[in-house]
Amino acid sequence: MARPAAPLHTRLSAIAAVALGGLVGTPIRYQLGVWFPHTAGTWPMTTFVINVTGAFALGLLLEALTRLGPDTGIRQRLRLCLGTGVLGSFTTYSTLAVETTLLVRDDRPTIALGYGLASVFAGILATIVGIAAAAIVRPEVDAR
Template sequence: MTRRPDPAPTLPVDPDSVPRESGPLHVRPSAIAAVAAGGLLGAPLRYGLGVAFPTSAGQFPWTTFAINIAGALLLGCLLEALTRLGDDAGWRRRLRLCLGTGVLGSFTTYSTLAVDTDLLVRDHHLGSAALYAVASVIAGLLATTAGIAVGAQVRTRRVEVSR
């Protein structure tokens, strides 16, 4: 049997698609543990902020808004910095899973964004609901962009220091 040449030899190989003894990343015990450990930090932090800064019925949900925007900023920074430091392997992958997926994934909350928007609509605060939903998406995109810009400085500073 003759092997055909790769039609796109310059494309990178998705490391999660390469068969390994331990299986795909999402079922590996070490990956699950990293995400779970991070989740044990992020979810209680979000809950604590919600308790410390509650939102009254019909009010703009500032706490959830701030949590989601801060999470978008930090996730953009983290993922860009890790990408610039090297391949998604070893300690970089563990850090991405623990901090990115675990801590920040459980800290940010799309479901509460959806529920808060729905509650504003049900309470007939249509303008606040629309403002909250649209502002969350736009501010999240801007925060992510700012985080990426900050994360992009990681390699630049590292190279400048080594000279």
């Protein structure tokens, strides 16, 4: 009797794919923050653009991979490396939380509320647009 495969999150190849992607996404996000810093008490535009762009790219990637077939083999590795690794480390929701908290601390609650809400809603919209873009490029999956 064949032994069942180890859960994906415990496989060294899956962990390596995510780690490799993280080595790409993290320095890109960091460098963008260096190139485009924001002033305390103002809208954190760099983080906002990073997160919305990442949401679009993730929607596009995941829909495109889904339309290519089951989440196995190279599609699974691409999802782990590009989706979880690159885009997971490129987007920065922990920074969104810190920046929102700092805006409140700096007595900018209106900007903080707007930033938090706009980030979530723009992220959802960007994901939907990414999914739609992938659907336009590859309209159907052959289920046979």
